[in-house]
Structures are given as C-alpha cells and as structure tokens.
Amino acid sequence: MNIAFIGLGNMGGPMATNLLKAGFKVTVFDLVQAQCDELAGQGAKVAESAPAAAKGADVVVSMLPAGQHVRALYTGDQGIGPSMGEGTLVIDSSTIDEATAREVAEALADYEVDFVDAPVSGGVAGAQAGTLTFIVGGSDSQFARAKPVLEAMGKNIFHAGDHGAGQVAKICNNMLLAVLMAGTSEALQLGISKGLDPKVLSEIIAQSSGGNWTLDKYNPCPGVMESVPSSNNYDGGFLVDLMCKDLGLALDSAVDSKSSTPMGALARSLYAMHSQQGWGRKDFSSIFQMFNHSKEQ
Numbered sequence: 001m002n003i004a005f006i007g008l009g010n011m012g013g014p015m016a017t018n019l020l021k022a023g024f025k026v027t028v029f030d031l032v033q034a035q036c037d038e039l040a041g042q043g044a045k046v047a048e049s050a051p052a053a054a055k056g057a058d059v060v061v062s063m064l065p066a067g068q069h070v071r072a073l074y075t076g077d078q079g080i081g082p083s084m085g086e087g088t089l090v091i092d093s094s095t096i097d098e099a100t101a102r103e104v105a106e107a108l109a110d111y112e113v114d115f116v117d118a119p120v121s122g123g124v125a126g127a128q129a130g131t132l133t134f135i136v137g138g139s140d141s142q143f144a145r146a147k148p149v150l151e152a153m154g155k156n157i158f159h160a161g162d163h164g165a166g167q168v169a170k171i172c173n174n175m176l177l178a179v180l181m182a183g184t185s186e187a188l189q190l191g192i193s194k195g196l197d198p199k200v201l202s203e204i205i206a207q208s209s210g211g212n213w214t215l216d217k218y219n220p221c222p223g224v225m226e227s228v229p230s231s232n233n234y235d236g237g238f239l240v241d242l243m244c245k246d247l248g249l250a251l252d253s254a255v256d257s258k259s260s261t262p263m264g265a266l267a268r269s270l271y272a273m274h275s276q277q278g279w280g281r282k283d284f285s286s287i288f289q290m291f292n293h294s295k296e297q
C-alpha cells in the first residue's frame with residue numbers, strides 16, 4: 001500500500017516513521033526540507049509538493065497545525081483533491097474544528113475520495129512509541145478502511161461517530177488536559193513555596209485523590225521526571241500556541257451548543273496570557289512557570 005504523509009512536525013515525523021517500520025511505502029512532504037530529509041534517511045520517498053506526494057497514493061495522511069492548513073491542502077486553489085485517484089482514503093489527524101472536517105469530507109466526496117477525521121491523543125512520546133489514541137469520525141466503512149493504517153501508529157482506535165465527531169471528542173479531552181495541567185502546576189508551586197520537595201509531593205499526590213496524567217506522566221516541574229519537556233527547557237512536545245488553538249475550538253463548540261465551560265474559558269485566558277509573555281513556542285507544561293513567583297527554578 002502506498003501512503004502519502006503530509007506534515008512532518010513534532011507528531012507527524014514519528015508517525016510517518018512508524019508507517020515505514022510497519023512496511024508501508026511512504027512518500028512524504030513538508031514545507032521544512034530538513035524534516036523531509038530526516039524521513040528520507042529512514043527510507044521514505046520525498047515529494048516536491050503536496051499534489052506530487054498524493055498522486056498514486058492509496059492513503060493520504062495529514063498532520064498539520066490547524067483548520068486553515070487542512071482546508072487549503074484539500075480544497076484550496078492549490079488543493080490536492082484533483083491529484084488523488086478515485087477510491088483514495090484521506091486520514092486527517094490534525095486537531096481542527098468539526099465544521100472544517102465536515103466541509104473537507106464533503107469536498108473530497110466530489111472526487112470519490114473517502115475522508116476520516118482522526119485526531120490523536122498521547123503526545124510526542126505516544127507518536128514515537130506508536131501508542132497513540134486515535135479518535136475517528138466517519139462512516140462505518142471509512143472507519144474500517146482507516147483502522148489497519150492507524151494500528152501501525154497507535155494502540156487505541158475509537159470510532160466516535162460521523163465526520164467531525166472525532167474532533168469534538170478530541171477537544172473535550174484537550175480542554176480537560178489544559179485545566180488539569182494548570183491545576184497541577186498551581187498545586188505543585190504551592191507546595192514548593194511552603195518548602196516541599198516537588199518530587200516527593202508529586203509521588204504523594206500521584207497516589208492520592210488528586211492524581212492525574214499531567215502529574216505522573218508529564219510532570220511540569222523541571223527535574224522531577226526525565227524525557228518530558230519540563231526537563232528539556234520545555235522544548236518539543238505540544239506548543240502553548242497549539243493548546244490556545246484547541247481551547248478556542250472548545251469554546252467555539254460551547255457557544256454553538258450553549259454549553260457552560262467556565263474552567264475551559266479560564267484556561268484559555270491563562271494560556272493566552274502565557275503565550276503573550278513569550279512562551280508560545282514552548283511546551284504547554286511551561287504554564288507551571290506562570291505560577292513560579294520566586295523565578296529561581
């Protein structure tokens with residue numbers, strides 16, 4: 001099976017690597033040449049453009065920053081719709097708004113191209129380990145077509161509903177993640193300000209009723225955990241600006257459905273302020289530093 005992979009950033013790069021490891025023939029394209037070169041070193045073919053990558057592919061996977069990039073890739077003037085053959089399957093794993101996911105699905109149907117939205121959870125570590133959770137929106141038959149490809153990159157593959165449903169479930173998860181990361185940071189900084197060792201405090205809370213994923217798998221306090229962005233100057237991982245985007249998507253959905261999301265609204269303000277203070281290109285766990293009043297850590 002020939003797979004085209006478009007968008008080789010923090011997530012897309014390791015996802016494409018896992019498709020190569022699973023034995024698929026992979027053609028890649030990214031605007032950043034160095035990221036294409038890295039995949040070429042692992043056996044991928046590098047295309048000169050997105051339409052060239054998509055030509056002749058059985059499956060096209062995209063992992064782009066936001067909705068406008070996905071819309072432009074598939075439906076814009078330079079869109080790759082006409083480059084794909086009838087029966088091609090498109091898997092978009094970017095986190096975008098549900099309306100764009102549905103719009104792209106409809107536009108591609110005109111070319112007899114199948115589409116699923118398949119955003120992921122699990123972060124860069126999950127992308128590298130091939131243990132991502134995929135949350136899929138599409139018809140039953142489209143889900144069945146996508147599953148074997150997704151299994152090469154992930155562990156848990158969920159069918160959330162029709163087009164756009166994957167995106168709705170994903171932003172519910174990320175809104176909660178943002179709230180948990182801010183709350184965990186606040187609690188750890190309180191303990192530190194009272195003289196507690198953050199490693200000891202993390203172990204205590206992890207085994208207590210406040211335990212959560214941000215504390216025991218993605219600890220935001222530098223020095224507590226290895227191989228997470230907080231121990232790497234908050235580089236790599238999931239950017240503050242991407243979290244701001246996801247919180248914006250969650251609040252748009254809340255307006256649309258007349259839902260009350262006060263914690264999500266507060267989290268969006270906190271992460272936006274953090275971004276304005278120069279942290280936009282750092283990992284979202286750096287919100288920990290917003291609560292660091294000593295500035296000595």
Ligand SMILES: NC(=O)c1ccc[n+]([C@@H]2O[C@H](COP(=O)([O-])OP(=O)(O)OC[C@H]3O[C@@H](n4cnc5c(N)ncnc54)[C@H](O)[C@@H]3O)[C@@H](O)[C@H]2O)c1
Nearest residue numbers: 007008009010011012030031064065094095123124237238
């Ligand atoms: N990083 C994470 O932990 C994480 C976790 C879950 C979901 N996500 C979501 O996954 C998506 C990608 O995240 P990421 O962290 O890999 O972002 P990233 O910024 O590291 O990577 C995006 C890549 O897309 C490329 N790109 C942009 N426009 C392009 C185009 N027109 N053609 C080809 N390439 C193009 C960029 O050059 C970049 O390499 C986002 O929607 C994000 O919200 C990220």
